[in-house]
Structures are given as structure tokens and as C-alpha cells.
Amino acid sequence: MLSLSTEAYDRGDKLANYQQIPSLDDVLLVHHDERKIAVWRRTGQIWSATEHVDGVISLALGCELSVAAIYRDPLA
Numbered sequence: 001m002l003s004l005s006t007e008a009y010d011r012g013d014k015l016a017n018y019q020q021i022p023s024l025d026d027v028l029l030v031h032h033d034e035r036k037i038a039v040w041r042r043t044g045q046i047w048s049a050t051e052h053v054d055g056v057i058s059l060a061l062g063c064e065l066s067v068a069a070i071y072r073d074p075l076a
Contacts, residue, residue, distance in 0.1 A: 010029060011029065015027060015029075015040065018040075019040070019042070019047055024042070025041060025042045025059075025060035025061070026039060026041050026042075026059050027039075028040075028065075030070065035054075035067065035071050036051055036052070037051065037052045037053075037057065037067060037070065038050075038051050038052075039051075039057055042060075052067050053067065054067050055067055
């Protein structure tokens with residue numbers, strides 16, 4: 001989850017470090033203060049980002065994540 005105090009680092013140097021890992025194809029940045037997930041995906045040598053506020057996110061490793069499930073309140 002992105003926090004206010006670390007968001008700049010998470011989107012900057014930390015993301016750049018993750019993108020150097022050869023076996024890593026997806027990086028998810030989950031916002032804590034709004035329903036939004038940024039998905040960074042590697043295609044060949046190029047990284048691109050998409051944002052999701054609903055629906056299902058398909059990951060390169062073969063699984064799917066529901067945005068609704070990620071933000072579901074377990075106490076509700």
C-alpha cells in the first residue's frame with residue numbers, strides 16, 4: 001500500500017529498483033486513501049502503467065485479482 005510518507009519513494013527509486021529484477025513482470029501500487037491500483041507491467045524491455053478502479057487485474061504469473069476484493073472491508 002502506498003502511504004503519504006513513502007509514496008514518492010515507492011513511485012520513484014523503489015519502483016526503479018523493482019524494475020531491475022529480471023524475473024519480475026508486474027508491480028502493483030495499491031492506494032490506501034482511494035480505490036485505485038497502479039499496475040506496472042513489463043512487455044519485453046518496456047514497462048508501462050495502467051490504473052484500475054474496478055474489475056479484475058490479470059497478472060503475468062497467471063492469477064487474477066479483483067479490485068473489489070482488495071478493497072473489501074473484512075469487518076463489514
